[in-house]
Amino acid sequence: MRREYIRSALLISCSMAIGVVGWSGYVTLLPVALAFPVLWSIARTRMIAALVSAGYFLAASRGLPQGVAAFYSSDFWPGFLFWLCASLSFVAVHTVLWTGTAGIRSFRYLLAAVIMAIPPFGITGWAHPVTAAGVLFPGWGWWGLGLMTVGLAGLVTRIWPAVAIALTGFWLWSAAIWTDPKLPEAWHGVDLELGVSLGRDTGLQRQRDMIATVRRAAGKGARFVVLPESALGFWTPTVERLWTGALADGDATVIAGAVVIDADGYDNVLVAIDRNGSRILYSERMPVPGSMWQPWRSWFGESGGARADFFANPIASIGASQAAPLICYEQLIVWPVLQSMLHDPDAILAIGNGWWTEGTSIVAIQRAATTAWAKLFAKPLVIAFNT
Template sequence: MIVDILARFRIQVFSAWHGLSLPSIPDRLHQVVLIGGAIIVGVLGWSGDVLALPLAMTFPMLWAFSRSRVTAAFVSAGYFLAASRGLPQGVANFYASNLWSGLFLWIVASLAFVILHAALWTDRPGQARALRYGAAAVLMAIPPFGIVGWAHPITAAGVVFPGWGRAGFGAAAAGLIVMTTRWWPAAAIILGGFWLWSAAMWTVPDLPEGWRGVDLEHGKKLGRDTSLEQQRDLSATVKHATREGARFIVLPESALGFWTPTVEQFWQRELATSRLTVIAGAAVVERTGYDNVLVAISGDGGRILYHERMPVPVSMWQPWLAWNEQDGGAQAGLFANPVVELGGRRIAPLICYEQLIVWPVLQSMLHGPDMIVAAGNGWWTSGTSIIAIQQASAAAWARLFNLPLVTAFNTQAEE
């Protein structure tokens, strides 16, 4: 009898270790556990705390545990909606509307993630399931699906493997895939061990020597107030920031409003007697719409430094206007200017939305930048953790590739 008991125990342990679900759990309870787990992972992993990002790496395991395509869809929806939970409030703030419009866009934005992961799910364990998750992860990292590829678990690579660069990215990608196989406990232990070690030794990305980012609390008037008084206020802020010896000052997205010859001349005069260079967000009006850019200004003049590759869909980027032969909306450069040069450094710029998705930063890293500059205008994110998530994502990528990071964000002043 003892031999029989030990044999049954060995089989149960083997099943728990190598299987992806316990057949003794009823289907309904199994679904509830998986969906609830996905929601918890989405909330905690994308809370805005950079050290919590590795929790997102458990999503592939929950997806693989699903016993049906419908369950996989609900697990994917729970994770994505929880991770992007700030969107309804942000949309309501942006459009000064009620939450219903935000809820609608929130649901629509999740469809690509949910449909893709549901379509690629398979009830065949092993290599087939691992390859299908790998395909889903790749597709959610690059256009067109990658355009709404928020909350990608690969973002946690910089927390688990800081300083490893491409090897760390590869190790994290391999870990995510293994999490969908019967070897998921080993992957979880290894990834968890590296995570704990990294958390114990964690340091924030360095600030490049001579550089400083300036956060503002100008709310929605930043970029909309085009008065001379606004430009003078920004100039005074910049001059105050230079007292600590910075030669390069980064201002948030949209800081200068419209980039015009008048604005350029004003700033050129303001900086004429200094060696200072200001990098600031602005908008360049074109015949068919506008470009969201970063400009570099010094006493010698100004130039457009960077054209945003992926503006915020719907609120900024509206490709359907061109399809209907209408003008308007921000232009999307997609794969343009991944790195720019300034002051003898190769810079990987990331404006706002680009910090939430994968391909812009990966494309920039392929070109060997010396630093990352992340700017944003998040006045509309008041009451959400969106800016904290952007900053955490930028910090994770900077730590993965061991690069200095400069950030500059505009928010709504607290009342």
């Protein structure tokens, strides 16, 4: 009995360590998360499988309580409760589908992986081990994703040591030749350090500062300049006229985050602006649940909150090329990027406004995950974040 207790405690402790290290924000450490399926499979009871799942997920998403507290300017407890609630879907899926029968375990785990990759459970499908495919199989595209899927299935069978050795070999090979994704030619992503004021300071001086930033980038040869999420604040006719007028004497195209409001709520969008005018380039498919996306409001006849377009506009046409936009939260989950890759875009655009994540690894994790996907599909990557 004592031996079983120690074994279970070790499994749970290891799952937590895996969550911390694998999701530390370093892209080449993402394959550490592949140890989670092994621990899940060797759990001897459903309860231990549930605790292993909880330990992994809570450790991987450990920055959430502090981030939520900063976002709402509240104390630690609301963020802590939200952190626990967010883990429920991951833990529930892996607990229900756990089995002690070796013959069907790989099917059960793959089913859990698929469920956590697509809505509705995929809405909180953070820390998905399949994200490591880009580190193990850079440039392999859908074949690499397929091999990763086979590898995940193998890690929950009795031959998992052999599968783990093979995957480790790919990991070491990839780490030895690793290079970051390329930036598309004539593109420039602008990182800002404006904190909470970005998107909230909508004064004329802030807009002029943004325009000056774009002009500096264009002066260095950038044809397309990408600004972070919420960089333009509320998208109004006045703001549109200001920007199109500022760009009238140049060839640069600005792609920037903004918010479009109507009577029922708002859309978190990307806007493309050049000397000929502007257009809404992309509407966020999955805003942050809770703080932005609040579907329960409609149940009580209320309006407000960001709209989730789920499977809409997976790619955006920019000039003669197509890009896969990912706004903030979409970089942490699986289906938006895979849906976009089905259309074989020319590049990935990743923008965010992470002022509220100060002191956490959330932005680093977003960057690491997006980098891994870009490497898997051999796509150039443009990143623009505000911190």
